[in-house]
């Protein structure tokens with residue numbers, strides 16, 4: 551892979567949309583983090599306008615707290631769904647949450663919340679201390695990710711016990727409060743966290759969705775009371791996934807001078823005890 555840098559101009563990257571390269575500037579030289587009470591762990595917030603894959607524009611909020619070593623991102627889809635992503639670097643945990651609006655005229659409840667918790671790898675997103683320092687020159691600009699990362703298909707085969715969730719990440723109680731009965735994770739991630747010393751009481755086995763031998767896809771189930779294998783797809787439309795380094799004659803070493811932005815889609819597959827908890831999953 552090519553090393554990013556300031557001299558890395560868009561013309562050298564024909565597969566990507568011709569966008570200004572340093573959309574956001576890390577003004578590390580200035581030192582002082584944004585926000586009131588900076589340096590005392592107060593979260594810093596950045597609001598950016600982003601173009602969604604379907605072409606619509608939405609506002610995304612990015613918050614970082616270098617003391618808690620966490621980043622959170624939130625965006626509202628045009629259909630009203632609120633998507634949030636929380637990266638907890640201290641616990642190697644990331645949490646996706648979807649608040650899906652119900653269609654009241656179809657007799658659905660006001661909203662449905664889902665939480666998906668998986669292992670965070672530290673190279674997935676820029677560090678929180680860099681995120682805290684991100685500023686944008688032009689807040690009106692509509693941003694589009696420079697890089698589209700591959701779709702990740704995840705099989706969520708373990709349930710997280712909400713009341714024990716704090717043992718996994720202190721963010722879980724806030725983020726997943728509305729989804730207390732629908733917090734999912736994966737066996738492979740659980741294995742890693744158990745090795746890290748997380749208590750096993752956090753995790754509970756779920757009926758096997760993976761084999762899908764007995765359990766049909768929700769799209770094929772007519773009876774709303776029947777269990778089925780559900781799929782939920784979400785997109786992180788824009789996030790700072792890498793730091794860029796620049797070279798200068800005045801400096802002995804390359805220095806951080808910006809970010810590279812990414813977009814990534816996720817498909818979560820999980821068990822639901824009733825078809826009506828997965829109404830968006832229609833047969834194609």
Ligand SMILES: *[C@@H]1O[C@H](CO)[C@@H](O)[C@H](O)[C@H]1NC(C)=O
Nearest residue numbers: 710711712713714751752754
């Ligand atoms: C969650 O854990 C608590 C404490 O261990 C336990 O009392 C409770 O029954 C568990 N909840 C479920 C749904 O299993």
